[in-house]
């Protein structure tokens with residue numbers, strides 16, 4: 001088994017609804033250790049850059065507006081198969097298709113307002129971690 005790091009966001013909807021602790025509990029229960037974390041409020045340029053892969057899609061502009069609508073928690077999670085494991089406990093993008101017991105099935109209120117982000121590949125994990133954290137902000141555990 002390979003110990004990996006992945007990048008995660010608790011999105012503005014979940015922060016507004018005081019779900020930070022509940023979602024962190026899901027990470028820890030799944031064996032994903034928090035090795036870096038901070039709260040911040042994205043500005044438009046930073047949100048656009050983060051979701052650049054979706055530029056031009058019909059949902060891109062409302063997504064950027066939502067992601068800048070309030071503070072978020074960004075974190076690096078570490079564990080065996082962390083990238084796939086985190087995607088598994090998040091559930092599918094569309095909460096109506098997400099498996100019961102996943103974060104999105106339990107807490108998302110729409111396809112857009114779906115509580116969490118998680119990297120989908122080693123390449124995106126690396127890019128996304130470096131987009132928000134300097135190497136010295138990530139702790140060995």
Ligand code: DAT
Nearest residue numbers: 059063092093111112113114116117118120
């Ligand atoms: P994921 O967040 O599961 O990796 P994604 O990368 O395809 O999904 O899309 C990024 C975010 O954009 C997603 O979490 C919510 C929003 N989004 C995606 N498809 C959408 C749609 N059809 N309508 C509204 N928002 C959408």
Ligand code: MG
Nearest residue numbers: 117118119120
């Ligand atoms: Mg994605």
